[in-house]
Amino acid sequence: MKLISVTSGKGGVGKTTVTCNLAMSLAAAGHRVLIFDGDIGMANVDIFFGVRAERNIKNLLDGESIHNCITKLVKNIDLLAGGSGLQELMTISAFERREVVQQIQSIHLNYDFVIIDTAPGLHDYVLHLNAVADQCVLLITQDPSSFADAYALIKTLNAKYKMKDFQVVCNLVTEENGGALFIRFAEVVEKFLTLRLSYLGTISEDIVLRKAQQMQRLVMRQGVHSEAQKQIQQISVKLIDSFIVQSPARQTIGTTAFGSEEKLGLGGIFFPASGHA
Ligand SMILES: Nc1ncnc2c1ncn2[C@@H]1O[C@H](COP(=O)(O)OP(=O)(O)O)[C@@H](O)[C@H]1O
């Protein structure tokens, strides 16, 4: 099971869009995916799929079985909604944590990928959800504030968690401008920070995708073919490849911060933000 976080410095840049459509793309290729909705302020993954999650992580913390807390979205995609339970995650006792981690471990074999949709900003739980992931997908747009906020986010993740690898997706730009945007961003980042950015791809501004979402339908479910759909599919293939070439440095960091990452996996989200359980 691999953990992927989808993040950005700023809201409204397409995190949930990418999370859901990436999940659809992986699911279509036969992978079993769990989406973890880690956005407290705007937990809306269920809405993108046109369903309503009755349960969330709060119910898990209250002692319900993990199987009750998961919402089935479509074939091969389940959802663990975060909601208000996320705030409590950081303050639960070691005993409660152990119980919850055990529950989470019982579903490890059920999924190939967990995609974490994060909130924007630099809150501890946002940083933490990124730090437990095996790969961090960072979204940027041409908006100057998205650029600056993304820089601030990776700078913080690098300083606090020694994260060094980021998979960048440029959203809401043409293919050509996306490539140039990535180069500009990478130049600035690599000038001031010692870390590595990989270019995962660009998603164009796509009216079909936007319309589909307004009707609570995902573009990947539409049956129509759109530019964005093709691009997201390519991004999902590259993302899978990135696990094969993942640098040993990142894996070591995960292990240092959270004990054995292999053993914890998704359970890592239940460890305090400092990483010292
Ligand atoms: N590539 C795209 N083309 C067209 N609309 C997009 C694209 N990416 C995101 N959007 C639209 O932008 C809005 C914000 O996207 P969302 O995924 O909710 O952002 P976030 O989760 O980062 O806040 C939504 O209305 C969504 O439909």
Ligand SMILES: [Mg+2]
């Ligand atoms: Mg969102």
